[in-house]
Amino acid sequence: MTGNEESAFEPPAPLPIRRLQESLINRIAAGEIIHRPASALKELLENSLDAGATSIRVVVKDGGLKLLQIQDNGCGIRKTDLPILAERFTTSKLSSFSDLSRLTTYGFRGEALASISHVAHLSVVTKTRSEVCAYKAQYSDGRLVPSQAGHTPDPKPCAGNDGTIITIEDLFFNIPTRLSALRNTSDEYSRILDVITKYAIHNPKVSFSCKKAGSGTPEISTPSGSTTPQTIGMLYGHTVTKEILHADIVSPDNTKADETWSAQAYFTSANYQAKKTIFLLFINHRLVESTRLKRALEGLYTGILPKGASPFIYLSLEIHPRAVDVNVHPTKKEVHFLNEDVITERICDSVQDILAEKNSSRTFEYQTLLTGGIAEQPSTSDKKRKGKERERESDAEVEENGLGSKQEPRKVYSHQKVRTSLQDRTLDSMFPVIDPSQIADLAGSEKTSKSSGVPGTPVTPAVASRYREITESDCNLTSVNALRRVLVKKRHKSLTEILEKHIFVGIVDLDRCLSLVQHSTKLYLVNHGALAEELFYQLGLRQFGDMNRLKLDPSPPLRRLIEIAVEAEETEGHTSLSKPQIVERIHKILFEKREMLSDYFSMDISSTGLVESLPLLLRGYTPNLDKLPHFLMRLGPQVNWISELECFETFLRELAYFYIPGPLATDGSVAKELSEESVAEKAEKWQIQHVLFPAMRRYLVAPKTLLDRDDVVQVADLPELYKVFERC
Structure with missing residues (x-):
């Protein structure tokens, strides 16, 4: 290569180094914190929990891209702090670097709201308990902005409850x-539900709800004051709850004080067997990920679960703050x-010991190999149409073969026969069916249902009345x-x-x-308990405003009934109110709403x-x-007594829960005369x-949630059983 050729490949001149504009810096930083709507929600949930909230409500539109709103009843934000609320590195959690070693809160860098304000339209409505009104502020690029042209950007007084409402629009x-x-808004909404589900399980004392904008029914709703197993059951279903095991694990006695x-x-x-491992990990109450810990726990199940099956694991690990470095990831995803x-x-080791102790042998309530999903089937008209097509095809085959008449019907094999039919006349149908709960009446003693110290009403025979049609009431209320x-x-x-059928x-x-x-x-x-709850909710909605009345004679006092229930509840640590105050508050609500309860729900409470x-x-x-x-x-x-639609829905849900089948009180002497099984169980x-x-069979419109919660499970299919027997 000649000297002239070498000079042709001279390196380019260095470009000047410039200082980036602050708006560009903030937008780049925001992209590291807020990846998607679910990550924005995670930051806001943590702020609400840091504020001591006991109720958190989330509203979502278009997967959180159009609207993401979170409302809590926490301590709120002071008006004087609102001007710098959305600026970067403004926080109430830290004052010096050494505070990182004593950190017990979720957030500490003060970047969440700042990041959101750079990539969305952010508004805040907040009220502290000491202030007489709430204040509303809007932010853009970390600064206060006016809500309308010509107005000042200062926070405006408005009506509001204690706590904070943060609204994110156009993310x-x-x-x-x-x-x-x-x-894909449905995928983003699923991620939001996943985040709320995990925080709800880790915070069972906090009430969480999440719904789509415009929907009257929340997708997730957990009550406050629950336990961890109860919350797991509500969110992941009865299948997980009935197989859940628990372990409390502590560091060895010789561990240093700052490493406990x-x-x-x-x-x-x-x-329990799932297709995918469900692993929830919280370290010092932070939702984090640890691939190493997850693989170690999954390895314990390889020897006890079939190939391809996975467990459910929720682990809450609390480590001394000095032994944890929380400042290793922008979104606090890792520690x-x-x-x-x-x-x-x-x-x-602790988990393995409990698994070995509790699972010496595996039990099977149903044959999972024969379990099939219940998918949408063709309609009756489609089946008839396809049946006629098959008949025409059969006729064509007869003509092509030159046969003068149709062939005889195909043989129906044993595994294709339906063993029972609604049209079959049974021996029981020829005799009147008597409710076993009426046997005490036949014996000469009056049968009544009794509540805790409260006389009940006679049980009505159901032989003829169960065939009466329940018509839908004529109601013009938009909410109903x-x-x-x-x-x-x-x-x-x-x-x-x-x-x-x-x-x-x-x-x-x-x-x-x-x-x-x-x-x-x-x-x-x-x-049948879950099916009955859904049935009675639908019957209550079907008869809204025109329900029959179940008379109570003598009529029990409302206050005394509430006192009986409150005295049986454990309220310590769940509320600041005393039991008499709780009774008084509930009694006041129901007494004030007695006219509405009588008109809409046929529940009569007298003026006394x-x-x-x-x-x-x-x-x-x-x-x-x-x-x-x-x-x-x-x-x-x-019951939500504020919103009309939610009031009617929650009341009917509680009424349906009350109607779920339960054992009836009866006289033990009568039961002994009948059989070893009690009259209550027979009834x-x-x-x-x-x-x-x-x-x-007549009234229930079955929702898909019954399948999602495994309330209806296929346990056997006759053709599949025949295949199994043929292999034996």
Whole structure:
């Protein structure tokens, strides 16, 4: 290469180094913190929990891209702090670098709201308990901005409750590349639900709810004051809860004072199998990830679960703050801590010991190999059309073969036969069916239902009344019609058809509310308690404003019933109110709403405070009045008395919960004369078989949530059983 050629490849001149504009710096930093709507929600949830909130409500539109609103009842933000609220590195959690070693809060860098304000339209409504009104402020690029042109950017006084409402609109409106990558709003909404689910399990004392904008029913709703297993059951279903195991693990006694740790683990036994591992890890109450810890725990199950099956694990690890470095990831997704190997090994050993102790043998409630999903089936008209097409094809084959007449019908094999039919005449149908709860009447003693110290009402025979049609009431309320439309929209076609045409097989477990029903050649295990709750909710909505009355004679006092329920509850640590104050507050609410309760729900409370009647949702079915005090107590905190739609829905849900089958009180001497099985159990089984399931067949519009919670599970299919027997 010549000298001239070398000079042709001279390196380019160095470009000047410039200082980036502050707006560009902030937008780059915001992209590191806020990846998607779920990450913005995570930051806001942590702020609400740091503020001591006991109720957190989330509203989402278009997967959080159009709207993401979070409301809490925490301590609020002072008006004087609002001007710098959305500036970078403004925080109430730190004052010096040494505070990082004593950190117990979720947030500390003060970048969440600042980052959001650079990529979305941010508004805040907040009120502290000491201020007389709330204040509203709007932010853009970390600074206060006026809500309207010509107005000042200062926070404006407004009406509001104690706490904070943060509203994010048009997320990533100024980052089109990021926005175009997040067009799948349903996926983003699923991520939001996942974040709320995890924080709800870790904070069972806090009430969480999440719903789409414009929807009356939340997708997630947890009550305050729950326990961790209860919350796991509400969010992940009964299948997980019944197989959950618990372990409390602590550091060894010889551990240094600043390296101590403790852990709480909830994990499933060998009887639970999922397609994908569900692993929830919180370290010092932060939702984090640890691939090493996850793989170590998954390895414990390889020897006890079938190939491809995975467990559910929730682990809360608390480590001395000096042993944890929280400042290693912009979104706090990861943390570093000392003695990671030792802690992982001790946790795995403890979990393995409990698994070995509790799972010496595996039990099977149903054959999972035969379990099939209930998918949407073709409609009846489609089946008829396809049947006619098959007949025409058969006729064409006959003509082509030159045969003068059709061939004889195909043989129906044993595994294709339906063993029972609704059209078959049974021996029982030729005799009147008597409710076992009426046997005491036949013996000459008056049969009444009794609540805790409260006389009840005679139980009405259900032989003739169960065939009466329950018509839909004529109601012009927009909220009621909206709730009725939701039922139709959420109807699962195949499941509804199964329940409409099922054959009742029998009750498997009365205490666990399990029964067997048959449809066609398939056998299903159903939770009749969950089905009954949905049925009674729909019956209450169907008869809204025109319900029959269940008279209580004598009428018990409302205040005394509430006192019975409150005295049985453990309220210490859950509320600052005393038990008499709780009773007074609930009594005041119900007494003030007695006219509305009478008009809409046929629940009569006299001017002297006596409960004179209850709504009768299904003739021939009497609810267990032992649950009446608990039902009245729950109406206070569990019903949303502010919003009309939510008020009607939550009241009907509580009423349906009250109507779930439960054992009836009876005289033990009569039971001994009849059989070893008590009259109460006979009466309950009779009501389930002869009243509840026929009503489900007639009125229940089955939603898909019954399948999601495993309340209806296919346990056997006759053709598949024949295949198994043929291999034997």
